[in-house]
Amino acid sequence: MRTHPKSAAVMLLCLCASLASARMRPASFYYTPDYLALKKQIMEEFSHTPPGKFSEFIRRRPPDPGTGQKVLALTFDACDGHLRDYNKALIDYLRAEKIPATLFVTGLWIDANKKTFLELAKDPLFEIENHGLQHRLCSVTGRSMYGVRPTIGLGGVIDEMELNARKIQELTGRRPVFFRSATAYTDELSRKVAQRLGMEVVSYDVLSGDAMRESARQMSRNIINGARERAIVIMHFNHPEWPEVQALKLAVPVLRKRGYTFSRLDSFTLH
Numbered sequence: 001m002r003t004h005p006k007s008a009a010v011m012l013l014c015l016c017a018s019l020a021s022a023r024m025r026p027a028s029f030y031y032t033p034d035y036l037a038l039k040k041q042i043m044e045e046f047s048h049t050p051p052g053k054f055s056e057f058i059r060r061r062p063p064d065p066g067t068g069q070k071v072l073a074l075t076f077d078a079c080d081g082h083l084r085d086y087n088k089a090l091i092d093y094l095r096a097e098k099i100p101a102t103l104f105v106t107g108l109w110i111d112a113n114k115k116t117f118l119e120l121a122k123d124p125l126f127e128i129e130n131h132g133l134q135h136r137l138c139s140v141t142g143r144s145m146y147g148v149r150p151t152i153g154l155g156g157v158i159d160e161m162e163l164n165a166r167k168i169q170e171l172t173g174r175r176p177v178f179f180r181s182a183t184a185y186t187d188e189l190s191r192k193v194a195q196r197l198g199m200e201v202v203s204y205d206v207l208s209g210d211a212m213r214e215s216a217r218q219m220s221r222n223i224i225n226g227a228r229e230r231a232i233v234i235m236h237f238n239h240p241e242w243p244e245v246q247a248l249k250l251a252v253p254v255l256r257k258r259g260y261t262f263s264r265l266d267s268f269t270l271h
């Protein structure tokens with residue numbers, strides 16, 4: 001994936017950790033004997049693996065294969081900011097327009113919105129994926145971006161990925177297959193850990209601009225101009241005050257006219 005010129009502005013993606021931190025359960029709250037055995041095993045397996053490159057786009061896709069598949073995956077994160085809230089108007093719009101979407105949720109957001117989470121997970125229009133237990137940036141060396149708290153060591157990366165995967169599976173019966181690190185930055189070793197745990201790291205191709213507080217019109221332009229075959233668009237669904245609905249109301253008719261359809265990410269074959 002190319003580096004988006006506006007990617008620095010992702011700084012606002014998830015800057016609201018303080019509220020969550022105050023009532024956050026430690027990862028050890030979720031430790032079970034079988035989990036600890038798995039964690040120990042994986043830590044041994046990767047003990048000599050270097051961290052590798054640190055990047056927002058750690059998973060490189062080959063250039064567009066030119067398949068002519070004008071399909072977009074709209075993805076929406078729920079981080080840790082507005083813990084007890086979600087953008088109901090956005091979800092209602094997606095349902096009314098029958099637009100499939102992929103929702104990346106943290107364990108923090110699930111805990112604060114259990115009823116909503118279960119309701120969304122039951123709807124086949126939506127795919128639930130993993131945004132980490134505590135919205136930590138996954139870096140085995142503790143690198144941070146935009147002030148978002150990183151994981152501590154390899155063990156912290158495993159906690160962040162696996163404990164939320166288990167939480168989602170326990171509540172929905174389906175284990176997530178994709179993982180998006182907080183801020184989308186991560187390192188190569190974390191990607192290998194995710195793969196060892198059965199998940200592929202996902203970033204994005206099209207930055208909608210919602211986290212940079214861009215207007216609905218600008219967001220719609222970002223989405224329309226960034227659209228290409230099988231592109232992944234990043235937005236959020238935990239800020240009801242952000243204009244994702246208005247942006248999509250402007251962008252979707254244009255995209256449909258240009259032949260685009262929308263699909264859940266799990267229907268994509270990722271490389």
Ligand SMILES: [Zn+2]
Binds near residue numbers: 183
């Ligand atoms: Zn996030």
